[in-house]
Amino acid sequence: AQSVTQLGSHVSVSEGALVLLRCNYSSSVPPYLFWYVQYPNQGLQLLLKYTSAATLVKGINGFEAEFKKSETSFHLTKPSAHMSDAAEYFCAVRYFQGAQKLVFGQGTRLTINP
Amino acid sequence: AAGVIQSPRHLIKEKRETATLKCYPIPRHDTVYWYQQGPGQDPQFLISFYEKMQSDKGSIPDRFSAQQFSDYHSELNMSSLELGDSALYFCASSLGFRNEQFFGPGTRLTVL
Numbered sequence: 313a314q315s316v317t318q319l320g321s322h323v324s325v326s327e328g329a330l331v332l333l334r335c336n337y338s339s340s341v342p343p344y345l346f347w348y349v350q351y352p353n354q355g356l357q358l359l360l361k362y363t364s365a366a367t368l369v370k371g372i373n374g375f376e377a378e379f380k381k382s383e384t385s386f387h388l389t390k391p392s393a394h395m396s397d398a399a400e401y402f403c404a405v406r407y408f409q410g411a412q413k414l415v416f417g418q419g420t421r422l423t424i425n426p
Numbered sequence: 427a428a429g430v431i432q433s434p435r436h437l438i439k440e441k442r443e444t445a446t447l448k449c450y451p452i453p454r455h456d457t458v459y460w461y462q463q464g465p466g467q468d469p470q471f472l473i474s475f476y477e478k479m480q481s482d483k484g485s486i487p488d489r490f491s492a493q494q495f496s497d498y499h500s501e502l503n504m505s506s507l508e509l510g511d512s513a514l515y516f517c518a519s520s521l522g523f524r525n526e527q528f529f530g531p532g533t534r535l536t537v538l
Contacts, residue, residue: 348529355516356469356529402468412482412523413459413471 314339316405318417326425331390333420335403338384345386346404346414347377356402362386373397398424428452430519430530438536439507447502447533451519458500459527460492461516469516475500476523507537
């Protein structure tokens, strides 16, 4: 079954520190991969996406992610955390073979400490 | 830029009542998706429509039905509501069913 796993339901970092949110997918065929952010009581906002072009993808708000086929990973990073980055982050996958739906990971709640 | 519009934003219903959620996609988008996000959970795909035809189906209960109309807006009809139906319901739209999905702000349904 198609799935995506996010390691760590809660991540806490200090303001200015590196942010690393982990995502692994299960598939022998590289899918489309996405990172979404959800602020409290709001909808899902697309941060970035991988669609088989460049393996290093840059998104909004200074986030980027690197697709590593050998590790089936798509980890999200940001060099320097800001207080406004505190939110829930979801990794999602969509496969080529006719599937349209997004399959989401369990989400990672990012907390920024002053 | 225009975004996905969902109405109502909040809805409170009693058990066994019915509810209708509406979704207005971004202009020119022909594909609509519905997702359900329970408290503290990740969004789960319910159903999608492409050019007014159902295109994919996920874990949507038989008590729920949905359709896409000629103007591409979609409605999710929920009957015999249960406490467990309390969730945030997202609609997303895309241009073509293989392109990026843009999410609406969601409808928060509370069943008492």
